[in-house]
Amino acid sequence: MNEETKKEFLDAKELMEEVAEDRTVPRNIRKVVSDAIEKVSSEDATVVNCSEAIYLLDDISNDINIPSHTRTTIWEIISKLEGVKEKIK
Secondary structure (H helix, E strand, C coil), X not given: CCHXXXXXXXXXXXXHHHHHHCCCCXXXXXXXXXXXXXXXXXXXXXXXXXXXXXXXXXXXXXXXCCCHHHHHHHHHHHHHHHHHHHHHC
């Protein structure tokens, strides 16, 4: 993985950690984001890990109880992970 891809991956992971620690976000959403963090927690991102995390985040982004600012952040995370996934294919 090149430096640009690694930076994008770390940015996405950092955003996920911020959402997981945000107490204004409902607990079930923070749990799913924490699960997504676990999927991509290995040193090297794989296409499968990124895809699993994207699936989890996409599913939770449709939750009716999610705050709008969190939904926007989750879409940003998904976008970054999609970019990483395409670059490491």
